[in-house]
Amino acid sequence: MTHTYTRKAHRAAATAACAALVLALTSTVGSAHARSHDLGRESLPPGDGWGSTGSGTTGGARADAAHVYTVTTWAELKAALRKGGDTPKIIKVKGTLDATASGCAAFAAEGYDFARYLADYDPAVWGHDKQVSGVQEDLRAASAARQKPAITAEVPSHTTLIGVGGNAGIVGGSLQIKGADNVIVRNLTLESPLDCFPQWDPTDDNRTGAWNSEYDSAVVHGSTHIWMDHNTFTDGAHPDSTLPSYFGKIYEQHDGELDIVKGADRVTVSWNAFKDHDKTLMIGNSDGATGDAGRLKVTLHHNLFAGIVERAPRVRFGQVDAYNNLYTVTGEQKYQYAFGIGHQSQLVAEKNAFTLPAGVSAANILKKWSDAPVTATGNYVNGHSVDLVAVHNAEMPGEALRSGAGWTPALRTRVDDPRALPGLVGRRAGAGGAG
Known part of the structure; x- marks a missing residue:
């Protein structure tokens, strides 16, 4: 009996020792993984939207130690980008970083x-028949030319720009991804830059005039293999409600939050928050940009659009897959539309979720700018399945849309039930x- 007990005790002790060793090794490996896990070296996963096609999007994942920088000022960022x-x-x-x-x-x-500018170009003096010109307009343009650079x-190309910590971001700056390939931007709060010198155009808006501004938070211009992920785009401390009005029109100092234009292609925009902005996200910037045909392939998934007015997105030419995005509209905000159907576009908008207040119809979710086909299936409005094309056409027969974009997206790594998107x-x- 004594020997039996001893053998059992030895086996129990050995089992406990093995368990302790496995736990220690697991803990060590886990700690090493946590230490080695670097978001800056992550690439866009295979099959995750248009940005994953061809050579894929790896950004700066292959950077050596000499080309990894940490920046704390706008000047340091610009210097690092040039190196x-x-x-x-x-x-x-x-x-x-404050630009x-x-x-x-x-x-x-x-x-x-x-x-003096206001006095010279007051519609009571200048009228609405011609563009502004003269000394003050020339000086305004010169001032704008100083702000831009x-x-x-x-x-x-081959850059990963990533925020670290809980408050990483850029205020008043515009990221220009222009003529580049293979760029990743993640984990940044991008507060919309203010145009210090908007131009008054008396002929705009049916000759009632409008203030026009420049500078988007980020522009993808003629670039390929781009991944914009987990960023927050916002007007921040300067929403439109804080801007003054002149000549009866808001002194608009904001342009877009994100523009994808001028032949850009193979772009994935995922898990971003677009907040409190008017002209939010534009894909293709001109009906006359015929070189955009066959390009502007963009995937938008798991993005939040909250407090926006329009362009979420507005599409020209592009073969755009917009799925599993969440749109929240409140009774207090201005709201025009989410999906803008533009010239030669092929938009697929599937399995998105919308929260609309009383008095805002689901028919407003789609906006027809040009005659182009659209697929809009599996979408939910206030928790209920809604055929967005059918509702739009029923309430706006004069702007009827054609259903069926003519292609079926295949580059999706996960598709969630739209009813789960609010959470x-x-x-x-x-x-x-x-991460």
Whole structure:
């Protein structure tokens, strides 16, 4: 009996020792994985939207140690972007980078006087029949020309730009991904830049006039293999409601949040939050840009659009797959539409979720700008399945849309039930949600 007990005790002790060893090894491996896990070296997963096609999107994942930078100022960011040309690089943004810390006055050309500008081009004086011209308009243009290079940053090929920590972002700057290939932008809060010198166009808006501004938070211009992931786009401290009005029109200092234009192609936009903005997301910027035909292939999935007015997205030419996005509209906000159906577009909008207040019809979700086919199936509005094309055509027969975009998306790594999106996307989209 004593020997039997001893053998059992030895076996129990050995089992416990093995378990302890496995636990220790697992803990060590887990800790090593946690230490080695670097979001900056992550690539777009295979099959995750148009950005994954061809050579895929790896950004700066192959960067050597000499081309990994941490930046804490706007000037440091611009310098890091210039280093090494198209050599793979990872740039980690720590804290909030302010591109306009010196204020608008720092860009003003000598002699520019906004009060004089208003007096010279007041419609009561200038009218609505011709574009503005003269000394103050020339000085306004000169001031704008000084602002542009100060607040724009060119992002080269094979770059990963990623925020680290809980408050990484850019205020007042515009990321220009222009003529580049293989770029990743993740985990950043991008506060819309303010155009310090909007131009008054008296002939705009059916000759009632409008203030026109430049600068998007990010522009993908003629670039390929781009992944925009887990970023927050917002007007931040300067929503339109805080802007003044002149000549009866809002002094608009914002342009878009994200534009994908001029032959850009193979782009995936995932898990971003687009908040409190008017002209939000444009794919294709001109009906006359015939070179865009066959390009502008963009996937939008698991993005949050909250407090936006229009363009979520507005599409020309592009073969765009928009699925599993969440749109929330409140009774207080201005709202025009989500999906803009434009010239030669082939938009597929499937399994998205919309929350609309009383008085806002689901017919407004689609907006016809040109005659182009659209697929809009499996979408939910306020928790109920709705045929968006049928509702639109029933309420707006004069702007009837053609159903059936003519292609079937295949590049989707996960598709969620639209009814789960308020909890899923509402919680995880935006800066800080990756990893």
